[in-house]
Amino acid sequence: GAVVSQHPSWVICKSGTSVKIECRSLDFQATTMFWYRQFPKQSLMLMATSNEGSKATYEQGVEKDKFLINHASLTLSTLTVTSAHPEDSSFYICSARELSGSPGLVYEQYFGPGTRLTVT
Amino acid sequence: GNSVTQMEGPVTLSEEAFLTINCTYTATGYPSLFWYVQYPGEGLQLLLKATKADDKGSNKGFEATYRKETTSFHLEKGSVQVSDSAVYFCALCAWNTGNQFYFGTGTSLTVIP
Secondary structure, three states, X not given: OOOEEEEOOEEEEOOOOOEEEEEEEOOOOOOEEEEEEEOOOOOEXXXXXXXXXXXXXXXXXOOOOOEEXXXXXXXXXXXXXXXXXXXXXXXXXXXXXXXXXXXXXXXXXXXXXXXXXXXX | OOEEEEOOOOEEEEOOOOEEEOEEEEOOOOOEEEEEEEOOOOOEEEEEEEOOOOOEEEEOOEEEXXXXXXXEOOEEEXXXXXXXXXXXXXXXXXXXXXXXXXXXXXXXXXXXX
């Protein structure tokens, strides 16, 4: 099946620094990638939808200047948490949707293993 | 709008017990329905899915049937194992809402020997 990887799997950083998280589709092309945030023992919250070659679409309440998303190629999207603070500590999960398919069909999303961010 | 309501946990069962985790949905249109599983410290893995009414998804002994009349997609397993301990998420996706996924809040399952 399709594989999505994330790097790093766990990062600890100091307050005020920026952290970049990579999401890669390893064996398929993904025009669309999604970034989710998961708080402990809670469900996934969609942060933004990232389309290759265009600006990301952010969900209401998500600061686009704080969570910078770049989808530079069909296999890579990055999320940069700028000036991180302890409240940004969370589990960040990306998912990718395959390029192929006919209009009107539901595409399956493939999820990465997640990145645990701890801001001290 | 679209939403998913899941049975609240945590759920604790003895090994070989029968499992049911309830999931109901609200959707405009005809969504596809999914169950994802998340093991501790890991991302989500697709467990099973169903794309139209009356479809039954199955995998690793788990089953769920897409019931349009009751807008439900309950997860069942006849005999759980300790290794099934995880968090289970019900989700829906509909093409007419941009293929966005809507997740339930997750149900934590612990299976004790």
